[in-house]
Amino acid sequence: MTRTLRLDGVDRSFGDRQVLRNVSFEVSAGRMTGFVGANGAGKTTTMRIILGVLAPDAGEVSWGGATLTRQDRRRFGYMPEERGLYPKMTTREQVAYLGRLHGLDAAAARRSTDALLDRVGLGERGDDLLETLSLGNQQRAQIAAALVHDPEVLVLDEPFSGLDPLAVETVVAVLRERASAGAPVLFSSHQLDVVERLCDDLVIIGDGVIRAAGSRQQLRDSYTVPRFELVVEHDAGWVRDHPGVTVVELDGARVVFDLPAGTDEQPVLRAALARGPVRAFRPVSPSLTEIFREVTQ
Amino acid sequence: MNVTQATRLVAEREIRVKLRDRTFLFGTLFFLLIAAAGTILPPLFAGGPSTVAVTESLAAPLRAAGLEVRVVSDDRAAEQAVRDDDADAAVVTGPAVLAMDDAPDDVVRALSTQPTVRLLDPDAVDPVVAFLVPFVFAFVFFITSQTFGVQIAQSVIEEKQTRIVEILVAAVPVRALLAGKVVAGAILAFAQIALIALVAVLGLQIGDSGGLLSLLAPAIGWFVPFFLIGFVLLAAMWAAAGALANRQEDIAAVSTPVQLAVMLPFFAVIFLNDNATAMRVLSYLPFSSPTAMPLRLFTGDAAGWEPIVSLVLLVLAAGAFLLAGARVYEGSLLRTNGRTSLRTAWRERETIG
Numbered sequence: 001m002t003r004t005l006r007l008d009g010v011d012r013s014f015g016d017r018q019v020l021r022n023v024s025f026e027v028s029a030g031r032m033t034g035f036v037g038a039n040g041a042g043k044t045t046t047m048r049i050i051l052g053v054l055a056p057d058a059g060e061v062s063w064g065g066a067t068l069t070r071q072d073r074r075r076f077g078y079m080p081e082e083r084g085l086y087p088k089m090t091t092r093e094q095v096a097y098l099g100r101l102h103g104l105d106a107a108a109a110r111r112s113t114d115a116l117l118d119r120v121g122l123g124e125r126g127d128d129l130l131e132t133l134s135l136g137n138q139q140r141a142q143i144a145a146a147l148v149h150d151p152e153v154l155v156l157d158e159p160f161s162g163l164d165p166l167a168v169e170t171v172v173a174v175l176r177e178r179a180s181a182g183a184p185v186l187f188s189s190h191q192l193d194v195v196e197r198l199c200d201d202l203v204i205i206g207d208g209v210i211r212a213a214g215s216r217q218q219l220r221d222s223y224t225v226p227r228f229e230l231v232v233e234h235d236a237g238w239v240r241d242h243p244g245v246t247v248v249e250l251d252g253a254r255v256v257f258d259l260p261a262g263t264d265e266q267p268v269l270r271a272a273l274a275r276g277p278v279r280a281f282r283p284v285s286p287s288l289t290e291i292f293r294e295v296t297q
Numbered sequence: 298m299n300v301t302q303a304t305r306l307v308a309e310r311e312i313r314v315k316l317r318d319r320t321f322l323f324g325t326l327f328f329l330l331i332a333a334a335g336t337i338l339p340p341l342f343a344g345g346p347s348t349v350a351v352t353e354s355l356a357a358p359l360r361a362a363g364l365e366v367r368v369v370s371d372d373r374a375a376e377q378a379v380r381d382d383d384a385d386a387a388v389v390t391g392p393a394v395l396a397m398d399d400a401p402d403d404v405v406r407a408l409s410t411q412p413t414v415r416l417l418d419p420d421a422v423d424p425v426v427a428f429l430v431p432f433v434f435a436f437v438f439f440i441t442s443q444t445f446g447v448q449i450a451q452s453v454i455e456e457k458q459t460r461i462v463e464i465l466v467a468a469v470p471v472r473a474l475l476a477g478k479v480v481a482g483a484i485l486a487f488a489q490i491a492l493i494a495l496v497a498v499l500g501l502q503i504g505d506s507g508g509l510l511s512l513l514a515p516a517i518g519w520f521v522p523f524f525l526i527g528f529v530l531l532a533a534m535w536a537a538a539g540a541l542a543n544r545q546e547d548i549a550a551v552s553t554p555v556q557l558a559v560m561l562p563f564f565a566v567i568f569l570n571d572n573a574t575a576m577r578v579l580s581y582l583p584f585s586s587p588t589a590m591p592l593r594l595f596t597g598d599a600a601g602w603e604p605i606v607s608l609v610l611l612v613l614a615a616g617a618f619l620l621a622g623a624r625v626y627e628g629s630l631l632r633t634n635g636r637t638s639l640r641t642a643w644r645e646r647e648t649i650g
Binding site: 048 | 458
C-alpha cells in the first residue's frame with residue numbers, strides 16, 4: 001500500500017512572529033523529497049510539527065488520508081537538526097533503547113541495532129561510549145538511531161551536514177534503500193547540489209511560505225524561461241541581434257540565451273546553420289540553485 | 298505501547314545508567330560503612346564487665362553482679378592490682394571503690410541498694426535517643442531527596458543539552474519521560490535507604506541494641522510511605538527545575554526554590570522537635586510531614602488517625618506538584634536557547650503531548 005504524508009494549511013507562530021503560513025505539501029511514498037530553504041525559512045519548524053514535537057496553531061498533518069496520531073509517529077524515523085545522543089551510553093545500548101521506545105521488543109531492538117551498526121560502519125565501535133567516538137562516527141550513530149525501528153516514514157533535518165564524503169555516500173545509499181522499499185523520505189538540506197543529485201521531488205520554502213513544490217522535472221519546466229546553448233564554428237556574437245533572444249552568456253563561439261516562453265527555438269538554429277557549421281545546440285535545464293534563487297526572490 | 302510501558306523503559310534506562318555510575322556506587326558503599334560502624338562499634342568500645350581486685354570477704358556481691366573477680370590477699374594488693382593495670386577497679390574495706398581515672402559504674406551498682414523504679418509513662422524515650430532519632434529521620438530524608446533530586450534534574454538537563462530530547466519526545470509522551478525519571482529516582486533512593494536500614498538493623502542486633510529497634514519499628518513503618526510520597530513531590534519539582542535550565546551550569550540558579558523546599562523543613566524539624574505545637578503544624582505541612590509525622594509517632598505524641606490525615610494531604614500535594622511539574626516540564630523541555638522562565642514554561646505548551 002502506498003501512503004502519502006500530507007501537510008494542509010499549517011500555521012505556526014512563536015510569540016508574535018509567524019514562522020509558518022498556510023504550509024501545504026505532500027511527501028509521496030517511495031520518493032525522496034528534498035526540502036530546501038534559507039536559514040530561518042521554517043524547515044525545522046515544519047519537520048518538528050510533522051513529528052509532533054511542536055503543535056501547529058492551525059492546519060493538519062495526515063498520513064494515508066487520516067490525521068496523524070502518536071501511534072503513527074512512533075513508526076516514523078526522525079533525525080533532528082541539532083544532533084545528540086547520550087554521551088555516557090554505548091552506541092549499541094542507546095540505539096537499542098531508542099528502538100524499544102519506538103515499540104520494538106528487546107530481541108528485535110537488539111537484532112536491528114546490530115544489523116544497522118554494521119550497515120553504517122560502526123559494528124566495531126558499537127560497545128564504546130558515544131562520547132569516545134569521533135564526530136563523524138557519532139553522526140553515523142545518529143543515523144542508526146533514526147532507522148533502528150525500520151520506520152515507515154523518514155524525516156531528516158540536514159542529514160548530510162557534518163558528514164565526511166564517505167559517510168554521505170553511506171547515508172545516501174541507506175536513504176535510497178528505504179525509499180525504494182516504499183517509504184516516503186523527506187530531507188532538508190542547504191547543500192543544493194546534494195539535493196539536486198538525490199531528490200525526486202522538491203519543496204521550496206521561503207519566509208514560512210511554500211514557494212514551489214513538485215517533481216524536480218516539473219519545477220525545471222515551469223520555473224524557467226526556455227534557455228539554450230549554441231556552439232558554432234566561429235564567433236557567435238550575431239545571436240544578440242536575433243529577434244526575441246536575450247543572451248545570458250557569450251564566450252566566443254559559445255552562447256547561452258533565453259527565448260520568451262512559447263517561442264520556437266528552431267529559427268535560431270537555422271540562422272546558425274546558414275552561417276556555418278553548428279557544433280552543439282541544446283536546451284539548458286536550470287540548476288536547482290537558479291530555480292531556488294528565482295522562487296525565493 | 299502506552300504511557301506505562303514507556304515510563305517503564307525510561308525508568309529502566311535511568312536505573313541501569315545509575316548502577317554503573319561509580320560516584321553513586323561509592324556513595325552507597327560509604328553510607329553502608331557508616332551505618333555498620335555507627336551501630337556495631339559503640340557497644341564494642343563500651344567493653345565487657347569490669348575486672349575487680351578484691352579480698353575474698355568482700356567478693357560475694359561482686360560475683361553475684363556478674364563482674365570478673367580477682368581475689369587478692371589484702372587491700373594493699375588490691376590497690377596495687379589497679380595501679381599495675383591488672384584490674385579495672387578494686388574494692389577495699391569500707392567498703393570503698395578504687396579506680397584509676399574513671400568511676401566504674403557497674404562496680405558501684407553492685408555494691409549499692411537501688412530503689413524500685415516504677416515508670417508512670419513507660420513510652421517515654423531515652424533523651425539521647427530522643428535527640429538522635431529526629432536528626433536521623435530528617436537527615437535521611439534531606440540527604441536522599443537532595444542527592445536523588447539533583448540527579449533527576451541533571452538527567453533532564455543532559456537530555457536537553459545533548460538534544461536527544463527531541464528524538465525522545467517524538468517517540469514517547471513527555472509525561473512518560475517525566476514519570477520514568479521520578480519512578481527511577483524513587484526506586485533508587487528507596488533501595489539505597491532500605492539497604493542502609495538493613496545494615497543498621499543487623500548492626501543493632503550484632504551490637505545488642507535490639508531494644509531500640511522495637512521502639513523505632515512503628516515510626517519506621519510510617520516513615521516509608523511518607524518518605525516515598527514526599528520524595529515524589531520533591532522529584533517533580535527537581536524535574537521541572539531541570540527542564541528550565543539549559544546547561545548543567547544553570548542547575549544551581551534554577552533549583553533555588555527546590556533547595557529551600559528541602560532545606561527549610563529539615564532545619565525546622567531539627568530545631569523545633571521539642572516544641573509540640575510547632576511539630577504538630579510541621580507534621581501536616583507537605584514538605585515537612587515526611588519527617589515530622591513519623592517523629593511524633595515515635596515520641597508517642599500523635600493520635601492514630603493523625604498520620605493518615607497527614608498522608609492524605611501529602612498525596613494530594615504530591616499529585617498537584619506532579620501535574621504542575623509536568624506542565625512546566627512540557628513547556629520548557631524543547632526551549633534550548635538559554636534558561637526558560639517559569640512563567641513562559643507554564644503558559645507555553647509546546648508539544649502535542
